[in-house]
Amino acid sequence: MKIYFSPASPFVRKCMAVAHETGLVDRIEKLPSAANPVNRDRTVIASNPLGQVPTLITDDGQALYDSRVICEYLDDLGGGKLFPATGKARWQALADQALADGILGAALLARYEITLRPEPSRWSDWVDGQMGKVADALARFEQQAASFGDRLDIGTLTLGCALGYLDFRYAEYDWRASHPACAQWYATFSQRPSMRDTAPEAPRG
């Protein structure tokens, strides 16, 4: 398999963490990408018209995206248990994934606003709305985190990637101070090999 890769993308990280958890990581070749919502990467677009990473090319040539689809594919291929098969556990894991993906999507849109967009065309209300999403989602996870224990599924794994992204791109946000239960859970969860081996190394500006 091949994956269009970026070391800074939290959605790529989700997929690579699933690949670690399911023992597939050595079967995935990383392809370089320069995905950007304005200067769109034509090489990626040839496989994924959205021009986004991650995009996975399976061994029989099928192009799969976005990260949710890739994560479920890899979990299925690797015989993993990150996606509960059915019932309330499945819907809770998927809703938690959607909530943590929502943190990531909002944090990315806020970051585009303050780094990609020319300064005169920035709109603070937009940033406030996106970071409001982040805050409300974190508050919900804070209510749940004490009960997570060693729960490992696509919901908790995505939350781990979301908290790691806040550390990476919003270091000044200091989510730990106001979310002690999340902080305590993440201190352990972030030490999983799948998380350690996929962590973004340093802010890239």
Added chain:
Amino acid sequence: MKIYFSPASPFVRKCMAVAHETGLVDRIEKLPSAANPVNRDRTVIASNPLGQVPTLITDDGQALYDSRVICEYLDDLGGGKLFPATGKARWQALADQALADGILGAALLARYEITLRPEPSRWSDWVDGQMGKVADALARFEQQAASFGDRLDIGTLTLGCALGYLDFRYAEYDWRASHPACAQWYATFSQRPSMRDTAPEAPRG
């Protein structure tokens, strides 16, 4: 069940179309919402911290989101076949859903840029990037559409909602002129009761 509803949201429409296809539509009560990425709806946020529609409240009180999760839940509950269980058909349906969701996400971001954002802070490169996504995704579906036949799954259903959204919000875009295979497919697909009964009625500005 209850769903936070908006008649103009294409992601709500997806869920309601799935409810039609699976015979569940009469079991879902519509709750009003005023979801907006800047003026966020605190009533929705109480159930879904992202403050987005659709948000579904199941009969046992579980809050489910986003539209992908709700669609799969409803299909499972209704014994539907919109989500192939496994294998290549599943991954293709899910990737097609992601591609059509990508059309919707990009078209929504472009619309926020040109309707919600104050005029001095608009950035044409952003709109061009988002509408480039729409164009590339439509080009891919145009390659596939002749082979769709009467294929009915979450991929084709989402494409139907995406094309309907372009008609609704981007009537001047005239996607049919350059995508004749999609146009021919949609002429039939859009006559399904699930599509007719969920169609947005008229542009709301």
